[in-house]
Amino acid sequence: MRYVVCRALEAAGVDEDLRRALATDDVPGAWGHRVIECDDDPLELFLNGRNGAMSDLIDRLGDISFAEACGSMKGFVSDPSWHELHSRLRQGLVKPADEEWAFS
Known part of the structure; x- marks a missing residue:
C-alpha cells in the first residue's frame, strides 16, 4: 500500500515529504x-x-x-x-x- 500511495503522490506531483517518509519508513505495516x-x-x-x-x-x-x-x-x-x-x-x-x- 505504501508503494501505491507513493506512486500516486509522484504521479500527482504533490507532497514530496510524505513520499520520502513512506519510502524510508522501516516500521512493518499492516495495511490491508x-x-x-x-x-x-x-x-x-x-x-x-x-x-x-x-x-x-x-x-x-x-x-x-x-x-x-x-x-x-x-x-x-x-x-x-x-x-x-x-x-x-x-x-x-x-x-x-x-x-x-x-x-x-
Whole structure:
C-alpha cells in the first residue's frame, strides 16, 4: 500500500515529504483489509448504518494499540486474495523483488 500511495503522490506531483517518509519508513505495516480482529465486523456495522455500534467499536479499538487490534492477522491471511497472492508467489508469477514490493 505504501508503494501505491507513493506512486500516486509522484504521479500527482504533490507532497514530496510524505513520499520520502513512506519510502524510508522501516516500521512493518499492516495495511490491508480484514486486519482488525474483533467480534464485530467493522465494515458491516458501517454499511448497515448502525452508527451507535460503530462509535462503540471505535472507542473500544481506540483504547488498544494497532498491534493488539491486528492480533494474529488470521482474517487477513485466510482471505482468498491473500491465497491467490501466495499461489502466484509460489509459481514465480510475482516476485518479492518486483518494484511494487519495494517498501515491504
